[in-house]
Amino acid sequence: MNRRGxxxxxAGAGFALLLPQRPGRDSxxxxxxxxxxxxxxxxxxxxxxxxxxxxxxxxxxxxxxxxLDIYTCRTTDFSCTYSPALHREVLDLVKKGGDARAVVAAxxxxxxxxxxxxxxxxxxxxxxxxxxxxxxxxxxxxLALVLVKRRRPVAAAPVPAAGAAPTPEDERLERALRExxx
Amino acid sequence: MTFLGEFALWAAFLVGIWTAVTAFSGRWRDRPAVALAxxxxxxxLTIVLWAAAIALWQGLFTHDFNIEYVYAYTSRNLPTYFLIxxxxxxxxxxxxxxxxxxxxxxxxxxxMTSRRHEELLPYVAGVTSGVIVFFxxxxxxxGSNPFERxxxxxxxxxxxxxxxxxxxxVFHPPLLYLGYISLTIPFAFAVAALLARxxxxxxxxxxxxxxxxxxxxxxxxxxxxxxxxxxxxxxxxYWAWDPVENAxxxxxxxxxxxxxxxxxxxxxxxxxxxNMGLVIGAFLLSIFGTFITxxxxxxxxxxxxxxxxxxxxxxxxxxxxxxxxxxxxxRWPELEPDAQLEALVSRESAFLxxxxxxxxxxxxxxxxxxxxxxxxxxRGTKITVxxxxxxxxxxxxxxxxxxxxxxxxxxxxxxxxxANVRRQFVxxxxxxxxxxxxxxxxxxxxxxxxxxxxxxxxVLGTVAQEFWxxxxxxxxxxxxxxxxxxxxxxxxxxxxxxxxxxxxxxxVYFVAFVGAAFRTTQQVTLRPGESVAVKSPFGSTYNLSxxxxxxxxxxxxxxxxxxxxxxxxxxxxxxxxxxxxxYMDSFGRPTFQPSTEVGLLGGVREDLYVVYAGSVDGSExxxxxxxxxxxxxxxxxxxxxxxxxxxxxxxxxxxxxxxxTRLAPARESVEVPA
Numbered sequence: 001m002n003r004r005g006x007x008x009x010x011a012g013a014g015f016a017l018l019l020p021q022r023p024g025r026d027s028x029x030x031x032x033x034x035x036x037x038x039x040x041x042x043x044x045x046x047x048x049x050x051x052x053x054x055x056x057x058x059x060x061x062x063x064x065x066x067x068l069d070i071y072t073c074r075t076t077d078f079s080c081t082y083s084p085a086l087h088r089e090v091l092d093l094v095k096k097g098g099d100a101r102a103v104v105a106a107x108x109x110x111x112x113x114x115x116x117x118x119x120x121x122x123x124x125x126x127x128x129x130x131x132x133x134x135x136x137x138x139x140x141x142x143l144a145l146v147l148v149k150r151r152r153p154v155a156a157a158p159v160p161a162a163g164a165a166p167t168p169e170d171e172r173l174e175r176a177l178r179e180x181x182x
Numbered sequence: 183m184t185f186l187g188e189f190a191l192w193a194a195f196l197v198g199i200w201t202a203v204t205a206f207s208g209r210w211r212d213r214p215a216v217a218l219a220x221x222x223x224x225x226x227l228t229i230v231l232w233a234a235a236i237a238l239w240q241g242l243f244t245h246d247f248n249i250e251y252v253y254a255y256t257s258r259n260l261p262t263y264f265l266i267x268x269x270x271x272x273x274x275x276x277x278x279x280x281x282x283x284x285x286x287x288x289x290x291x292x293x294m295t296s297r298r299h300e301e302l303l304p305y306v307a308g309v310t311s312g313v314i315v316f317f318x319x320x321x322x323x324x325g326s327n328p329f330e331r332x333x334x335x336x337x338x339x340x341x342x343x344x345x346x347x348x349x350x351x352v353f354h355p356p357l358l359y360l361g362y363i364s365l366t367i368p369f370a371f372a373v374a375a376l377l378a379r380x381x382x383x384x385x386x387x388x389x390x391x392x393x394x395x396x397x398x399x400x401x402x403x404x405x406x407x408x409x410x411x412x413x414x415x416x417x418x419x420y421w422a423w424d425p426v427e428n429a430x431x432x433x434x435x436x437x438x439x440x441x442x443x444x445x446x447x448x449x450x451x452x453x454x455x456x457n458m459g460l461v462i463g464a465f466l467l468s469i470f471g472t473f474i475t476x477x478x479x480x481x482x483x484x485x486x487x488x489x490x491x492x493x494x495x496x497x498x499x500x501x502x503x504x505x506x507x508x509x510x511x512x513r514w515p516e517l518e519p520d521a522q523l524e525a526l527v528s529r530e531s532a533f534l535x536x537x538x539x540x541x542x543x544x545x546x547x548x549x550x551x552x553x554x555x556x557x558x559x560x561r562g563t564k565i566t567v568x569x570x571x572x573x574x575x576x577x578x579x580x581x582x583x584x585x586x587x588x589x590x591x592x593x594x595x596x597x598x599x600x601a602n603v604r605r606q607f608v609x610x611x612x613x614x615x616x617x618x619x620x621x622x623x624x625x626x627x628x629x630x631x632x633x634x635x636x637x638x639x640x641v642l643g644t645v646a647q648e649f650w651x652x653x654x655x656x657x658x659x660x661x662x663x664x665x666x667x668x669x670x671x672x673x674x675x676x677x678x679x680x681x682x683x684x685x686x687x688x689x690v691y692f693v694a695f696v697g698a699a700f701r702t703t704q705q706v707t708l709r710p711g712e713s714v715a716v717k718s719p720f721g722s723t724y725n726l727s728x729x730x731x732x733x734x735x736x737x738x739x740x741x742x743x744x745x746x747x748x749x750x751x752x753x754x755x756x757x758x759x760x761x762x763x764x765y766m767d768s769f770g771r772p773t774f775q776p777s778t779e780v781g782l783l784g785g786v787r788e789d790l791y792v793v794y795a796g797s798v799d800g801s802e803x804x805x806x807x808x809x810x811x812x813x814x815x816x817x818x819x820x821x822x823x824x825x826x827x828x829x830x831x832x833x834x835x836x837x838x839x840x841x842x843t844r845l846a847p848a849r850e851s852v853e854v855p856a
Contacts, residue, residue, distance in 0.1 A: 029710060032733050034800035036764040037742045038776040041796040041805040044705040054703075061566045067424055068417065069568070075705060075807040076417040078795045079775045114564040118571035124561055128553045132546030132575050139538055147526045147534070173655055173675060 038078055047091055056100045057090055060107050061115050069117050184249060184329040187237030191318055191327070193230040194281065197223060198315035205308025206377075220304045224288035227314055231282040235269070238278060238328050242268055248335040251275060251328045257341035258768035259738040264342050267352040270359065271342060273476060273491060274321065274328035279356070281317040283363045284310060291367050291392070299388040305374030306367070313366050320494050338767045341738070344777035347765075350410030358403030358430060362468040364396035365433055368440075369465035369506075372458055376509045381454065381516050383447055391832055393440060393461070398828035400434045405821035416778045416793050418703060418809035420817065423572040428551045429471030432544050436464040439540035442533050442590075449595065450530065451520025455510070456537070458517065462506045467544075469499045474551070525597035532590040539583040546575050581634050584692055587685050588641035591648055606647075613643030631696045638689045645682045645689075652679070672830060680831030687827055690820030697788075697813025707798055707805045716790075718750075718810050724790055725749045729757070731794075731802045739765045741779075744794040744804055748783055758783050760794035760806070788812040 031037065047053055057071035064082035066073050070090065074083035093103045107115045119125035201223035204216060238251070242265045247253040255268045255275070270276040288310035292303055321327050345351075368389040375385035407430065408420035421427060440460040446453050477492020523530050550567050557565045592606040617639035621632055649668065652675070656667035672679040700719040708714060713727035729745040742762040748755045760781035765773045781792040788810055795805040 029730075029801045029803065031731060031742065031797055031800060031802060033740065033742075034797055036733065036740050036776060037731075037762040037794075038796045040800065041707075041798050043798050044707040044805055048705050059570070061568065067422065067568070072417050075703060075795075076415070076793070078778065112564065114566050117566060117568040118574070119557070119565045119567065124557065125565065128550070128557070128567070128571065129575060132542065132549050133578070135545060136538065136542035136579060139542065140535065143534060143538060144526065147523055147531055150522055173652065173659075173671075 039081075041078060042084065047094075048087075052100065053090060053094060056094075056103050057087065059100075059104060059117055060086070060090075061117050062086060063111060063115065183237040183240045184246075184331065187234045187241075187329040188327070190230045190234035190237065191278075191322055191329070194227055194234065194285075195315060195318045195322060197226050197230065198311045198318060201227070201311035202308045202315060205304045205311070217304050220307050221292050224285060224292055224307055224310060227285040227311060228282075228289045231278070231285045231314075234278060234329075235282050238275060239266070239269060241329075242266075245339070247337070247339050248331050249328075250330045250332050253332060253336055253339045255339070255342055257339040257738065257773065259766070260339075260342055261347075261737060263352055264347055267346070267355075268342055270355050271346050271351070274326045274330075276355070276359070277317055277321050277326055277491075278328050280359060280363055281314050281321075283356075283360060284314050284317070284366055287364055287367055288314070291370075295388055299384060301378055302371060302374035302380060302385060302388065305377050306370040309370035309373050310366055316494075316498050320491055324491050324494050326491055338769060341765055341767055341773040344739075344763060344765050344774050345414050348410060348414045350406055350413065354403060354406035354410050357399055357406060361396050361398075361400030361403050362433065362471065364392055364399060365437065365465045365468045367392040368396070368461045372461040373506060373509065376458070376513045379513065379516065381513060383451065383454075386444055386447060386457070389461075390444060393437060393444070393464075394828065394832045396464075397434065397437045397441060398825060398832065400430070400437065401824050401828065402821065404430050404434060405817065405824070408817060412814065413780060413782070416780050418701065418791050418793075418807075418811055419698065420814070423550070423569045425551050426471075426475050428547045428572075429467075429474040431547055432467040432471060433464045435540050435544040435547070436460055436467055439537045439544075440464060442540075443537050446530050446533055452523070452530065453534075454517040454519060455514065458510050460537075460541075462510065466499060466503055466506075467548075469495060469502065473499060527593060527598045527603065529590060529593045529595045529598075532586060532593050536583070536586045536590055539579060539586060543576055543579050543583065546579065547572070550575065577630055580692070581630070581637055584634065584637045584641060584689070587688060588637065588644040591644055591682070591685075609647045610640045610643030614640035628699055631699055634692055634696050638692050641685055641689045645686055648682055649679070676830050676833055680827050680829075680833075683827030683830060684824055685827075687820045687822075687824035690816050690823055694813045694816035694820060697811065697816070700812050702810045704808050705795075705805065706808060707803065709803045714808070716808050716810060718788055719812050720787060722751045724755075724810070725752075726758070726792070726806075726808065728804070731797070731804060738767075739763045742794075744781075744806070746781070746792060746806075748790060755783055755790075758790065758792050760792045762794055762796060784815055786815050789814045 034040075054071050057074075058069045060070045062068055062070050062073035062080065062083045063086065064073065064077070064080050066077055066080065068076065068083075070083050070086045073080055074087050077083065089107075090103055093106055098106065104116070113119065119128060121129045201220055205220045240246075241249045241252045242256055243262075245252065245256065245258050251272060251274050252268075255271045256265060260268070268275070270279045288307065291306060291310070295303060295306075371385045371389035371392075375381055407427070411422070412418075412420040437460075440457060443453050443457055443460065447457050473492055473495035476495060523534075525531070550572050553567050553571075554565050557563060588610055592603070592610065594602050614636045618632060618636040621635055626632055626635075649671070652671040653664055653667040656662050656671055657664070660667075660670075662670060672683075702717065702719060704714075704716055706714045708726075708728040710728055710730040713725055716724040716726065718724060725748070727747040727749075729747055731742055731744045733740060733742045735741075740763070742764075743759050744761070745757050745759045748758050758781040761779040762776045763779060764776045767773050776796075778793055778795075781794070783790040791809040791811055793807040793809075795807060797804050
């Protein structure tokens, strides 16, 4: 390279450095290493954000084993191939005129009951919903009954200590609090 | 060094067996030297298990890929701090970590326990050593030996899972383990008290701070787990009711119940059987959690690789449950309460209902976690029990619990008069009603949110009133100014006021959880230079302008960072950056699928949470998921309050136990006719 060529290249490089640039971009917007950003993503359509579609997909379990619903999986795990396919199924069913109930029913008949994020509250599954609340209610009722039956008249004398006792500081504070309340 | 590690494991196994057998054989009663040796054995266990731990860390730091564990969880270019955390990143290492920490706790409890409880300590050593023996046996006999060697030496390791290469995973698992592991100490004291027939409340004084320590570790561990999930899993949430998440919540709930009901035993000598049951239950649930995490019996994204280890834990769980509850049954008559409840409306009753709800929630979480198995067994049909189920069942119970958190401290011990109730409830009730009215006026119509926030205000009203009454009382007693009185009040009654601070932390959590109901999510595809407007639930508008994607190399990865310029209502907030990361080994070979790092602009009100989904056509034209998550910051703040409250409660010196007669009955108590 002659001196003129060298100077021209140097000036060109310096000028290029002065130009405002976004990091990692070249003129074509193509990524240098596209394979490092995972699989290509579909262009987001209006239907992808449709509240009705989202609501249905939140009720349906992705079958990839992630434990998430279809909507959460397709907006989180971008390497999952199941949730985009399930999303397309939902869109197809809606396109054919299916409402939320019909879409869910179609999924259950195709994938089984495990496709629901929570079992339908009927039959044996109703037990699943009722048992915790019923158990707490029953235990609470029994507890209240026992408390009513077993309560004893209040003794005027101090109760003997069973274990730890308050410090004199505690006692002073308690006395002061009682005086305050009186 | 692996030879040393293996040798140390065998030594720990033998020393542990000797300690447990000697302690339980009962012969030490007549031989003080043997009793002393048993008490010192945990120190020997700690030393040998440290030797094993050092051997494993040495393998990790020197990249000895001939060790299968080192090969499976590290690579040459893994940053140093992740070489430390790789110790507990896998099944085998975490088993060793568990045994090591338990041996240290076992030694500490022998050194720190008051001489008043000396009689219990050999049994405590026996129980802790027995549990250590189990963990070491799992390593030695179930194919989980962390020192297992490969038949060849690979040039580099497989690397650490990208989701584990996060600061949260350096701190979250060990803290959660510390919580699980320290539950062994209260359990050991309970078994010791039952065996030694020392069933007065002395054993509770000996172990109460361990239960608090465990509770604090579990609280921090669970909160850090939520933080990690929020930042690393990329779905915009922090709690998905996953079986492994549920498993960590179960011992926390039962331990929380114990920390409340133990006060009744200490003050009134009641609930002795119930408290024994809670201590045993909390420990068994920690083992159950380990079983869930390691068995693969219930699908979870957090589980270790499925292995036969789970069935060792199931067997251990069953044996422990049978032995400990049989022991409790045999001592049942000796656990008679010293007093009876005197009224339905009393602090004791409130605590009982609080216990009922905490255990009820634990039951409902356990029920939901196991229901798929039950359903399959009964109907032969697989079902999924996900967040909609847990929210439906647990939210009402949680709100009731929140209400009781406020009600309990307002009611007098033994028996509350109507005057007491009226006087105490006025301020909190007005606070709740004003909050309800203000929120309704502001347009909030979500029923659960309205109730939860009003109840939160009620609890805050209760706590504020308690502090104010205490400060006024001190001012009257000692003539102290408000700041001095406040400091003295907390410093001299750490357990009581530390507990109130914990209640504030819980309220803050609930407020943050309410925010989840108003989360918004939107997907968008943008070219560089394009922008999108995103509405916040609080009414403001974010504008995100896509700047472009830059690709650069870091230590063990190539990152593709998508940057977006963010304004809110026209005011510039900054640049948010979300990344795709392709991790590489030292030869430049990809080790895992590309992972995603979320971009976050957080604030007190809400978080703007952006996830770079990837390119749509190999260019910078990219898709994003944009979440606006209200009030998430308050979870981390609530966690901080919880820790501060826990530390105040635990801090030594603020509360001394002494065997003297207790408080005279409260004025309200004697007013009420029999």
